[in-house]
Amino acid sequence: MIVYCAAAACAIGVVLLASRLVRRWRGVDDPDPDGPTTAHSGAMLSALFLLAFAIAIVVPWTTIDAARSNTYAESHAISEAYWAASRLPPPDARHVQAGLTRYVALVRGPEWRLMEHGRLSTRGRDELDGLRRDVIAVNAGTDELKDARTAVLDHLAEISAAREQRAMDARTTPPPGLLAVTVLTGLAVLLLPFTSGARPRGATLVPLSMMAALLAAGTYLTVDISHVFTGALAVRPDAYTSLQAQLQHISGGG
Numbered sequence: 427m428i429v430y431c432a433a434a435a436c437a438i439g440v441v442l443l444a445s446r447l448v449r450r451w452r453g454v455d456d457p458d459p460d461g462p463t464t465a466h467s468g469a470m471l472s473a474l475f476l477l478a479f480a481i482a483i484v485v486p487w488t489t490i491d492a493a494r495s496n497t498y499a500e501s502h503a504i505s506e507a508y509w510a511a512s513r514l515p516p517p518d519a520r521h522v523q524a525g526l527t528r529y530v531a532l533v534r535g536p537e538w539r540l541m542e543h544g545r546l547s548t549r550g551r552d553e554l555d556g557l558r559r560d561v562i563a564v565n566a567g568t569d570e571l572k573d574a575r576t577a578v579l580d581h582l583a584e585i586s587a588a589r590e591q592r593a594m595d596a597r598t599t600p601p602p603g604l605l606a607v608t609v610l611t612g613l614a615v616l617l618l619p620f621t622s623g624a625r626p627r628g629a630t631l632v633p634l635s636m637m638a639a640l641l642a643a644g645t646y647l648t649v650d651i652s653h654v655f656t657g658a659l660a661v662r663p664d665a666y667t668s669l670q671a672q673l674q675h676i677s678g679g680g
Contacts, residue, residue, distance in 0.1 A: 468618050475611035475641075482608045482648035485600050486659070493595035493654045494661045500588030501665040504530060507581035508673055511561075513574035518564045522578065525557045527673055529585075534666035541596040541655045550589065558582050595654045595661075608648050612641045 511522040537547045566572040616638050650657040
């Protein structure tokens, strides 16, 4: 942040120095609100705002879309593990399936509320680790049971990988500097007519007010969607809600 502030200060110094040199050597004064200086500054400020705004929208949107796909990948791996566990000996099968059901309930309930604050619960990881140890300990006396045990372990590994990705998604946010630049350039675009000496009156306030309202709404949107699991585009636990019904269907013999 210090480097960014220093770069901005240097740029302002260059502008002040250039204005003095040009004034001393040649050139004409440009005090008009619609003069070339204001026109150039306005165009560049608008371009900078649009660039920062586009990045602040596209990056979270892409992250949210990937995070949503990952939740469905994790739910699919849980479903496959549930099916594979049915090939284990009945006591072990019921134990593993019950553990997977608890894990799904944990994810879509308490853990999802924690993800809104950028973290996951330790219970979910402990549940998966316990299931993995229990499956490894299954007495597989035949090749069929060995294959079933291997299949369950493979799917548990997939669940763990998807969970780690979900933990990264919960912590992912755009750089604070990007949101700051979006807000500052938006304010600069809004205040440019006043800082250039213009005094809007009457009907000219209507388009200016509309622009201000849209700028405020757009800037708030960049902040609102900056976190994957909160805000207007937040990823919801729909994949796990559907999975709960699916697991009940499987356990009921459907």
